Each structure stands twice: as structure tokens, then as C-alpha cells.
Amino acid sequence: MAIKDLPKDEYLLKGNAACPGCPASQALRVVLKALGQNTTMVVPACCTAVIQGIYPKSAFNVPLMNIAFEAAAACASGIKAGYKAQGNDDTNVLVWAGDGGSYDIGFQALSGAAERGTDMIFICYNNQMYSNTGVQRSGATPYGASTTTTWTGKLEHNKDLSEIMIAHHIPYVASACVSYPEDLYAKVQKAKSIRGFKFIEILAPCPPGWRFPMESMVEQGRLAVESGMWALYEVENDKMTFTGPSKGILEGLRQRKPVVEYMKAQGRFSHLFKPGNEGKMKIIEQHLDVVWDRYRKQSSCLK
Amino acid sequence: MPKEIIDTANHIAAEAVRIAKPGVVAAYPITPQTTIVEKIAQMIETGKMKSEFICVESEHSAMTAAIGASASGVRSYTATSSHGLLLMHEMLTWAGMARLPVVMTNINRAVGPGWNIWCDLNDALAQRDTGWIQIYCAYPQEIFDTTIQAFKLAEDKRISLPVMVNHEGFIMSHTSMPAKIYDEAEVDKYLPKYNPNWKLDPQDPLSHGNLISPEHYTEVRNDMQKSFDAAKDIFVKNAEDWKKQFGSYFGGMIEYYMCDDAQYVMVTLGTIGAEGKVAVDKLRKEGHKVGIARIRMFRPFPTEEIEKLSKKSTLIVIDRAISPGMGGIVHSEVKSCAAPGTKIFGFIAGLGGRDVTYGDIENMIRKAIEGKAKSSEWYDLKEAQ
Numbered sequence: 001m002a003i004k005d006l007p008k009d010e011y012l013l014k015g016n017a018a019c020p021g022c023p024a025s026q027a028l029r030v031v032l033k034a035l036g037q038n039t040t041m042v043v044p045a046c047c048t049a050v051i052q053g054i055y056p057k058s059a060f061n062v063p064l065m066n067i068a069f070e071a072a073a074a075c076a077s078g079i080k081a082g083y084k085a086q087g088n089d090d091t092n093v094l095v096w097a098g099d100g101g102s103y104d105i106g107f108q109a110l111s112g113a114a115e116r117g118t119d120m121i122f123i124c125y126n127n128q129m130y131s132n133t134g135v136q137r138s139g140a141t142p143y144g145a146s147t148t149t150t151w152t153g154k155l156e157h158n159k160d161l162s163e164i165m166i167a168h169h170i171p172y173v174a175s176a177c178v179s180y181p182e183d184l185y186a187k188v189q190k191a192k193s194i195r196g197f198k199f200i201e202i203l204a205p206c207p208p209g210w211r212f213p214m215e216s217m218v219e220q221g222r223l224a225v226e227s228g229m230w231a232l233y234e235v236e237n238d239k240m241t242f243t244g245p246s247k248g249i250l251e252g253l254r255q256r257k258p259v260v261e262y263m264k265a266q267g268r269f270s271h272l273f274k275p276g277n278e279g280k281m282k283i284i285e286q287h288l289d290v291v292w293d294r295y296r297k298q299s300s301c302l303k
Numbered sequence: 304m305p306k307e308i309i310d311t312a313n314h315i316a317a318e319a320v321r322i323a324k325p326g327v328v329a330a331y332p333i334t335p336q337t338t339i340v341e342k343i344a345q346m347i348e349t350g351k352m353k354s355e356f357i358c359v360e361s362e363h364s365a366m367t368a369a370i371g372a373s374a375s376g377v378r379s380y381t382a383t384s385s386h387g388l389l390l391m392h393e394m395l396t397w398a399g400m401a402r403l404p405v406v407m408t409n410i411n412r413a414v415g416p417g418w419n420i421w422c423d424l425n426d427a428l429a430q431r432d433t434g435w436i437q438i439y440c441a442y443p444q445e446i447f448d449t450t451i452q453a454f455k456l457a458e459d460k461r462i463s464l465p466v467m468v469n470h471e472g473f474i475m476s477h478t479s480m481p482a483k484i485y486d487e488a489e490v491d492k493y494l495p496k497y498n499p500n501w502k503l504d505p506q507d508p509l510s511h512g513n514l515i516s517p518e519h520y521t522e523v524r525n526d527m528q529k530s531f532d533a534a535k536d537i538f539v540k541n542a543e544d545w546k547k548q549f550g551s552y553f554g555g556m557i558e559y560y561m562c563d564d565a566q567y568v569m570v571t572l573g574t575i576g577a578e579g580k581v582a583v584d585k586l587r588k589e590g591h592k593v594g595i596a597r598i599r600m601f602r603p604f605p606t607e608e609i610e611k612l613s614k615k616s617t618l619i620v621i622d623r624a625i626s627p628g629m630g631g632i633v634h635s636e637v638k639s640c641a642a643p644g645t646k647i648f649g650f651i652a653g654l655g656g657r658d659v660t661y662g663d664i665e666n667m668i669r670k671a672i673e674g675k676a677k678s679s680e681w682y683d684l685k686e687a688q
Binding site: 063 | 373394514
């Protein structure tokens with residue numbers, strides 16, 4: 001579906017408290033268009049808790065339950081069960097959590113709800129750090145990135161939550177990026193049509209956190225995908241399919257853009273371009289080869 | 304007709320939950336709570352109970368799922384104990400501040416380390432300030448009655464607060480005693496269907512629990528305090544209405560035993576207040592004017608009643624819990640509302656499941672009568688080993 005054909009209904013209202021160029025609010029706008037009015041949202045501590053605005057106002061046109069940082073998936077499980085007890089098995093129950101509330105502190109509840117097969121959609125908008133609390137390192141922060149708790153660059157690679165969710169053998173896992181709204185819309189629509197636990201991860205380049213100009217947010221997301229630093233794919237009932245530019249990269253029909261093109265525009269990587277850090281750049285490039293090698297092996301297994 | 308059964312307090316609590324018909328039960332196992340959850344799971348699987356059951360992966364998630372279910376607009380229930388309750392702590396405040404009428408059975412158990420599965424009250428008393436109404440039971444029938452009454456109180460629109468019903472690990476939880484299971488149809492007359500103040504409704508899209516500035520936060524807290532104050536009279540009235548309808552009754556906020564003319568009144572929570580009746584009977588035979596005030600409702604605290612009691616009697620508080628660095632928790636609370644000049648003695652006893660027999664209670668009361676008790680002391684403390 002082309003962007004111009006997306007539903008005109010808005011569930012994230014104007015005047016919300018998002019930063020200019022915020023990827024979370026852009027992605028959420030698309031996600032809620034795909035889900036529609038019959039949706040209840042659960043939001044743990046994250047930027048979106050702020051984006052909704054201050055009581056007694058709310059920027060959301062769907063009901064929203066705020067819940068503690070680690071607890072979103074458990075809260076959604078309770079809501080779903082409560083709706084079922086009332087004979088309502090139709091309302092979409094959506095968790096909208098950052099990478100902290102999914103990869104790290106929220107992981108136990110996420111894994112539990114996935115294992116129980118709760119009929120819900122869990123979306124992690126991944127900006128690769130704790131941006132709401134001032135850009136601290138998370139389990140999703142890539143190697144080399146400078147954050148306020150890794151000033152000279154993170155020394156560990158990020159974990160891969162989508163792969164962990166694939167290992168839960170749930171009916172649908174997808175990886176998306178805010179810069180590809182049609183792809184995102186299609187994935188959310190597919191998730192909506194499937195019963196059981198669905199997990200979608202959205203790369204969300206954060207201008208103040210990654211330190212790039214706000215007007216280039218969409219471009220940063222595209223560069224992430226084109227350089228292979230992020231991949232678009234879906235795994236439906238153990239069948240893995242790459243989408244968008246990632247499909248061409250996987251099949252060898254398209255060259256990955258040099259990773260430096262992606263990194264050079266972001267302040268969080270600027271120290272890596274200084275003399276003496278060539279080795280770190282090499283580590284990132286080698287890691288990327290390993291990641292894509294694994295994608296190829298995985299996709300050939302999950303046919 | 305009510306059905307008279309002999310069963311453990313945990314199974315009796317599970318029966319009460321079945322009859323209360325929560326839409327959702329979410330729970331995680333911990334000794335000595337497990338037999339409640341097992342029984343409920345079995346009743347749901349065999350069709351004796353219609354609730355949705357969520358076997359969550361932690362107590363934190365158990366309380367969170369109960370919160371989510373309650374916010375969706377249904378009655379919700381969970382049960383836990385000790386470390387499980389401690390893990391819930393953050394979400395206890397969430398249920399309280401969100402004004403969601405979750406009902407929970409907590410089976411009082413000591414906290415570690417070292418691992419101690421036996422009874423004391425430190426688990427629940429450490430949750431004193433989380434915005435939960437707290438009730439402590441001492442008889443199996445009281446557990447049945449109070450569990451149903453807890454839903455009524457929690458869901459009362461003037462209250463809208465979560466309620467924790469406590470009973471002691473093993474002393475109650477795993478001990479079989481007789482109780483009456485009242486007819487479901489009769490209970491339905493007493494406990495109306497849950498009609499929430501608010502719920503998560505796509506037709507009425509509101510945000511719940513979003514950012515709240517200093518301009519409003521104090522008023523939210525104040526509103527909560529008003530509901531806690533109102534809960535005192537409503538709890539008492541609900542217990543009296545229950546008595547009229549079903550016959551069983553265990554007191555209002557306090558169960559008084561021979562307090563009218565008592566010079567010395569033992570104040571406590573839970574089973575020590577039941578066991579103590581034997582000691583009081585014995586001391587009465589010797590001519591000592593003694594009585595028992597067993598506090599049933601700890602939050603809100605029976606401030607006025609304790610003050611009244613303190614004006615005519617010397618108080619002997621027996622605490623099965625301690626606030627390290629301060630002393631007995633009930634002792635502190637009682638002192639804070641007693642009339643000026645009241646004589647109050649405090650004993651710490653029965654921690655980590657050590658037996659407190661009627662003989663022990665007699666010894667403590669006698670010590671106070673004979674003028675040998677200190678203002679605060681430990682009972683049955685062994686020499687350093």
C-alpha cells in the first residue's frame with residue numbers, strides 16, 4: 001500500500017510531546033492506522049509515556065494503560081484475559097515498548113507472555129539506548145556507540161531480540177524500520193490477522209540520542225537498512241522472508257552500502273573516525289559480515 | 304443450605320474465590336500459597352469455575368496481570384506469600400494508585416535469608432504504605448467470609464482500593480479445620496457484580512496513569528486517604544450485613560475478647576489473638592481482668608478504637624514482625640494513637656514460625672500484670688549460639 005492510501009484516521013493526535021523528528025511517534029502513527037480504533041495500548045516507561053502528554057490531557061485516541069517499566073507484557077496478558085472474560089476476543093491488545101522495556105528490564109514479562117501464547121502484539125521501537133532517561137547504554141546499543149554510560153563507545157555487541165523471539169516459536173516475528181512505512185504497515189496488518197503472540201521490532205533512529213540533525217531521521221533509517229546495519233524481514237510460522245532492500249542484500253542482488261556512510265552522520269560514532277580507532281571500525285564491519293552470514297543460514301533453514 | 308466442610312484455610316480461601324467469580328485469576332506458585340493456586344487451577348480446568356487463569360512467570364507479573372485484568376473491567380484475584388509479595392511491591396503501589404480493586408490472599412511467611420517457609424507477618428507489614436487495605440484473619444470461617452467481603456469493600460465505588468487478606472503460613476494455610484461454605488446464590492445477593500469506575504474501553508479512549516504534575520499529585524494522594532478513612536465504617540457495616548445474612552461474625556476492625564472490664568488487654572494480629580483466648584480464660588479464672596483486642600483491619604488502622612481502648616486498659620502488644628531499628632510494628636502503631644500516659648508493653652514473639660502457645664501468651668501477659676515487663680522486649684530469646 002502506498003503512503004497516500006493509508007487510512008486517514010489519526011490515533012496519535014497533533015500537539016503531542018514528541019521531539020521534532022521523533023521516530024517513535026512517526027512509527028506509532030503508522031502502527032495505529034494499521035490496527036484501527038478497536039485497539040487498547042499498554043505503554044511501559046519509555047519516551048511514549050512522555051509523548052502522550054500530561055494529565056488531564058492525552059495525545060492518544062485509543063485507550064492507553066501506563067504500566068511499570070518491566071511489566072508491559074504481563075499487563076497486556078491481564079487485559080486480554082479480562083476482555084476474554086467479558087466475551088470480547090476482538091480488541092487488539094498492543095504493547096508499545098522501547099528497547100529497555102523489551103530487551104532488558106521488560107524481557108522476562110515479554111518472554112513469559114510469548115511462551116503462554118497470549119493473543120497480543122508486542123512492538124519494540126528500538127532506538128538502541130535509554131533515550132528517555134538521557135541516552136544510556138542498553139542491551140540493544142551497538143558496539144562502538146557512545147552513550148552517557150559508555151562515553152568512549154560500547155565494548156559489547158547488541159543482542160538480537162528478534163532472534164530470541166524467533167526461538168519462542170511464536171506465529172509471527174517481524175523486523176521493520178520507521179523509514180519504510182509501507183513495509184511497517186503491511187507487517188502490522190499481517191500481525192493483526194494472526195491469532196497468538198506477535199512480535200515486531202522497529203528500528204527508530206533518535207536524533208538527539210544518536211546525534212544527527214532531526215530532518216535526516218528518515219534518511220538515517222534508510223542508511224541503516226541499506227548498509228545492512230538493520231534488516232527488514234518477517235518470520236511467519238517458521239518461514240523467514242526478507243523484505244525491502246534487505247531482500248536484495250540477502251540474495252546477493254544488491255551491495256550493502258559502506259557502513260561508514262551510515263555511521264559518519266551520527267555523533268554517537270564520531271570518535272570512531274579519529275586516528276587510532278581503525279580497529280574498532282574493523283570489528284563493526286566483521287560483525288556485520290557474521291550477522292549477514294547468519295541471516296543467510298537462518299533463511300535457508302526457515303524456508 | 305451452607306455446606307460444612309473440613310479443609311485447609313488455603314482450600315477454604317479458594318472456595319471463597321470460586322464463589323466470588325473473578326473474571327481473571329493470575330498467579331505464580333510460592334510455598335505456602337501453592338495449594339490455593341493449585342485448587343483454583345483445578346476448579347477452572349474441570350469447569351467448576353469460569354475464570355480466565357494466567358499462569359504467569361513471576362509474582363511481579365502476577366500482580367501486573369491482575370492490574371491489567373482489573374483495568375479491562377473485570378474482577379481480578381491473585382495470591383502470594385513472603386518473597387512473592389516482596390517482588391510485587393512496585394506493582395502493589397501501582398494497583399493502589401490506579402485505584403484498582405484487586406483482591407489478594409497473602410499467606411504470611413517469614414522473609415530470608417536464610418530460607419524460612421514458616422509464618423511471620425513481616426512480609427505483609429512491610430507493604431503497609433503501598434495503598435492496600437490490609438486484613439488479618441485467625442479462623443478458617445473468617446477467611447471465607449473476609450475473602451468475599453474483601454471484593455465487596457474493594458469494589459465499593461466510595462473505596463476503589465485493592466485489598467489484601469492475610470492468613471498465616473501452615474498455622475492456617477495447611478491446617479484442616481471446619482468451615483461453612485455458603486450458597487453461591489446467597490453470596491451473589493451479598494456481593495453485586497463488579498461495576499468499575501473506569502475501564503480500558505476503545506469506545507472511550509482515555510489514558511490511565513499518564514504523567515501527572517505536582518499540581519495534581521497531592522490531590523490524588525489525598526483522595527486515596529479519604530477512601531481509606533471511609534473504608535473503616537464500610538468494612539464494619541459489610542461485616543454486620545454479612546452477620547445478618549449468614550450468621551458468622553468475627554468483629555469489626557477489631558475482634559474484642561473480654562475487653563469491657565479488662566485492666567490488661569493484649570493487642571495483636573492473626574492467630575496469636577485466637578490462641579490467646581485460652582490464656583485469657585485461664586487468667587480470668589485466677590481473677591485477673593484481662594482481654595484481647597485482635598486487630599482485623601490493619602490498614603486503615605483502627606486509630607480511634609485503639610485510643611478508646613488505651614484510656615481504660617494497659618496494653619500488651621505482641622508482634623510477630625519487627626521493624627529493625629525501631630521495634631514491633633503493631634507496637635509502634637498502637638503507641639502512635641494511644642491516649643497520653645497509657646501504659647503499653649511490647650513483645651516480639653513467634654518470628655520465623657516459632658510457636659507462640661497459649662502458655663507463652665499467658666507468660667507475657669502475666670509478666671505485665673506482675674510489673675516485670677519492659678516497655679519493649681523479645682520473648683523466648685535464646686542465648687547466642
